[in-house]
Amino acid sequence: MPTPGLDGYAPAWLKPEHDDLAALARNFFTREVLPHAARHEQQGHPDRQHYRQAGALGLLGLSVPEPYGGGGGDFTHEAVMLHEQQAVGEGSLGLAVHSGIVTGYLVAYGNEEQKRRWLPGLCSGDLVGAIGMTEPGGGSDLQEITTRAIRDGDDYVISGSKTFITNGGLADLLILAVKTDPAQKAAGMSLIVCELSDDAPGFRRGRLLEKIGLHANDTAELFFDEFRVPAANLLAGEGQGFFQMMRQLPQERLVIGVGAVAAMQRAVELTTAYAKERTAFGKPLIGHQHTRMVLAECATRTRVARVFLDDCIERHVRGELDVATAAMAKAWLTEGQCEVVDRCLQIFGGYGYTTEYPIARMYADARVQKIYGGTNEIMKELIARVL
Numbered sequence: 001m002p003t004p005g006l007d008g009y010a011p012a013w014l015k016p017e018h019d020d021l022a023a024l025a026r027n028f029f030t031r032e033v034l035p036h037a038a039r040h041e042q043q044g045h046p047d048r049q050h051y052r053q054a055g056a057l058g059l060l061g062l063s064v065p066e067p068y069g070g071g072g073g074d075f076t077h078e079a080v081m082l083h084e085q086q087a088v089g090e091g092s093l094g095l096a097v098h099s100g101i102v103t104g105y106l107v108a109y110g111n112e113e114q115k116r117r118w119l120p121g122l123c124s125g126d127l128v129g130a131i132g133m134t135e136p137g138g139g140s141d142l143q144e145i146t147t148r149a150i151r152d153g154d155d156y157v158i159s160g161s162k163t164f165i166t167n168g169g170l171a172d173l174l175i176l177a178v179k180t181d182p183a184q185k186a187a188g189m190s191l192i193v194c195e196l197s198d199d200a201p202g203f204r205r206g207r208l209l210e211k212i213g214l215h216a217n218d219t220a221e222l223f224f225d226e227f228r229v230p231a232a233n234l235l236a237g238e239g240q241g242f243f244q245m246m247r248q249l250p251q252e253r254l255v256i257g258v259g260a261v262a263a264m265q266r267a268v269e270l271t272t273a274y275a276k277e278r279t280a281f282g283k284p285l286i287g288h289q290h291t292r293m294v295l296a297e298c299a300t301r302t303r304v305a306r307v308f309l310d311d312c313i314e315r316h317v318r319g320e321l322d323v324a325t326a327a328m329a330k331a332w333l334t335e336g337q338c339e340v341v342d343r344c345l346q347i348f349g350g351y352g353y354t355t356e357y358p359i360a361r362m363y364a365d366a367r368v369q370k371i372y373g374g375t376n377e378i379m380k381e382l383i384a385r386v387l
Contacts, residue, residue: 009303011310013317018080021062025084028057033090037216044208045169045218046092048128054093055125061103069120070103074317075251079258086262089358091365092216094130094167098122100255101248102129105175105191109236109244118173118193130171132162132222133245142177142245143185147224149178149192151231156180156192158202158227164372168220169208172196177245180238189241193233202227213364249374250326254309254316256373257329260337261309263362264302270359271295271344291347298340305336324386331379334369341366 033050040046054060062077064070071077078100085095103122106115121127135145147160158178165171174194181188196203206221236244272295275285285291312329315321345352345359352359370376 061123169218
């Protein structure tokens with residue numbers, strides 16, 4: 001994100017420190033993680049050691065205060081790191097969830113003991129973080145979750161299941177949305193931090209889900225059958241979960257938007273380079289007017305998306321990003337990602353449909369962006385409520 005793209009544009013919030021961070025992140029993803037991409041796709045998850053390597057370089061928890069092991073920065077630093085991950089085509093490490101979402105909940109709602117207990121491990125990469133909201137029976141309507149946490153002495157006893165959990169296969173730490181009062185809707189929801197291990201009584205990881213795209217990023221089902229968690233792991237009191245999620249979801253949707261714009265930029269750059277090299281009817285593809293028009297339209301859509309994203313980032317850092325604007329960003333940017341990648345793939349012709357070309361994988365990976373973090377249909381409903 002800090003390095004200007006083909007259009008030379010750079011955001012107003014960009015500082016020299018962001019350039020240094022971008023270079024560090026780019027080198028890490030390119031040299032340490034991407035060489036293992038084929039194996040990651042085959043096994044369906046990244047290597048745990050890469051989280052630790054990222055932590056050792058200071059790439060995890062960039063917005064976490066330094067006393068808890070973080071970088072002491074703000075969301076702009078997280079955005080730069082996530083942009084660089086997408087820009088080089090690295091899709092195995094679930095850093096958007098681990099650093100972009102999980103650490104934010106603990107910083108915002110954890111008490112001092114909880115922060116000192118969990119944040120250093122997340123920032124070092126010794127712990128892998130996940131968040132569990134979606135259930136087999138539904139995802140967008142969070143008030144209707146059925147996973148229950150019943151107080152029993154000094155513990156909560158949790159029963160239920162979650163699905164589509166990013167990082168679920170490797171997660172050591174899970175922020176879990178539960179009903180502590182099943183008779184209530186929003187007021188009955190709470191967030192509990194679960195420390196996971198494969199031998200924990202009452203907890204079981206399901207299969208790694210086979211997906212259209214994002215093959216190297218583990219996405220799992222999680223099952224709880226009277227799983228006991230200390231009551232001290234509750235985040236900020238019973239009945240606060242729904243409201244905590246509503247306050248954090250704008251950042252989650254902004255994280256998705258960062259990835260969308262990075263993918264759009266990468267698609268335009270890869271396709272422009274290909275169009276200059278590939279020939280048809282005796283001249284490079286870029287020499288044909290239709291190709292130039294498509295690329296011009298995609299570059300324009302990408303530039304507008306980038307400016308909108310940067311405005312949202314600046315608003316978020318100031319604490320002014322509202323729910324409707326975050327929903328606009330999530331919906332419009334991800335739809336733009338799917339459109340731009342699709343049109344760029346067309347220029348590659350048959351090669352664009354083969355996985356040896358990155359554009360094919362970008363096409364498959366893009367589709368879920370319009371689903372998770374709240375479907376785009378739900379985003380439009382949120383926008384319509386303020387009209």
